[in-house]
Amino acid sequence: MNKTRIRVLVGKPGLDGHDRGAKVIARALRDAGMEVIYSGLHQTPEQLVEAAIQEDVDLIGVSVLSGAHMTIFPRIKELLKEQNAEDILLMGGGTIPEEDIVTLVEAGHAEALFTPGATTTEIVSWIRDRLEASKEVSV
Secondary structure (H helix, E strand, O other): OOOEEOEEEEEOEOOOOOOHHHHHHHHHHHHOOOEEEEOOOOEOHHHHHHHHHHHOOOEEEEEEOOOOHHHHHHHHHHHHHHOOOOOOEEEEEEOOOHHHHHHHHHOOOOOEEEOOOOOHHHHHHHHHHHHHHHOOEEO
């Protein structure tokens, strides 16, 4: 069976210029054997989805510290649906209140959301578990 590495796009949408956490996650995913594309700062949901499709990623990881998470995650999911790319998983992290995490995940706007204090091991494990269940990958 053909095995492929997990491909992840890590992005920072909006005007938030704090990307330290996104870079830490990108490095941890890379160190775990995943292929990581870092989109950089100030991306729009449209730019993130376009890059994800062009790069043929399995997952988009979005870091949101600006408080715009209730707009950004639904918009990315909407764009993925419009582009027939709903097979691309969406996860994220940042300063997101617990009640908003529940709302976003239960509504299907994100598969998982991690807050400060989540370990990189926890995030890597979640990605592997989720993607290995849906396709044959190597990490």
